[in-house]
Amino acid sequence: MTRALVTGGAGFIGSHLVEALLRQGDRVTVLDNLSTGSESNLRAVRAHPALSLHVGSILDEALVDRLTREADMVYHLAAAVGVQWVLQHPLESLRTNVRGTEVVLASAARWRARVLLASTSEVYGKNDAGALDEDADRVLGSTRLSRWNYAAAKGLDESLALAYWAEQRLPVVIVRFFNTIGPRQSGRYGMVVPRFVEQALRNEPLTVYGDGQQTRCFTYVADAVEAVRRLAQCQAAVGEVFNIGQAREITIEALARRVIELTGSRSEIVFVPYEQAYPAGFEDMRRRVPDCTRLRRMIDFAPSTGLDEALAAIIHERRALLGTPH
């Protein structure tokens, strides 16, 4: 039986991962400070005898060390996440995303636990050249724009993890999630899909930033978690970086229209200039498309859930939460 430690396990992706690990028979310890996550995300498995939840921070070295000592595998997902959250808490975000990861990696190295590190497509920054493979250049804006702090910190996390692998043979696997969506994702910190769904269910205008012609590729959380689960068991994946996503693009305007159709909403679409939605100088990319060849070759897996199916699951969940009729 694998003993897994999941940092950020009460978060959106983390809670789905915890459920999957319990299903495969792991003993799972969650470390989460419940800043953007919540205990209710673990509602379905809270009473599971193989799950224990510790409310605390990855910045607490003694706590991380104690929990890591009892783990064979660490899934490090805890992070300050979300464009709005990171803009509002720049210092705390940097501390969590840089120092917190160092604490986790150092403990894992001390106790010889394997690590799967959650990184992000944000590390590619403004590189919108087309399908991005894992070795594509990173193009980040000025340090004066705190919008890029998240990308810079996550990039540093990856470098740290690879250095631990190179120098101390700490077995690490790095995954870069592209936009991942599904039930339990919060819309509070700027995530577009939950925001649109909640606006549509309330028959409020869907606020599309910019001209809405920027595109994104959305991956369903169950697919992302399945890729993580398989990579964690794959010896050949150690020391490597993997994009996790799928390459079907949709414009943000088309996404808004689809959400309105699927919810049967009376909402309209309102275009909000970036200058009004974000602080001055905010930069965004027109496209961000993953090349997932490496993932497919390594574990013979590609996400299969379509956008409509993913949206339907999210709408179903939000309807129940908001108490709106089906």
Ligand SMILES: NC(=O)c1ccc[n+]([C@@H]2O[C@H](COP(=O)([O-])OP(=O)(O)OC[C@H]3O[C@@H](n4cnc5c(N)ncnc54)[C@H](O)[C@@H]3O)[C@@H](O)[C@H]2O)c1
């Ligand atoms: N959702 C996406 O589309 C996406 C895309 C790219 C990367 N990621 C990465 O995936 C991981 C999970 O993200 P998510 O979308 O589930 O977001 P989330 O906010 O739901 O999860 C992050 C979790 O970390 C916890 N946390 C934050 N600071 C902590 C600290 N100091 N100590 C302990 N716990 C702390 C939060 O409470 C939360 O439960 C993150 O590392 C994120 O960078 C997510």
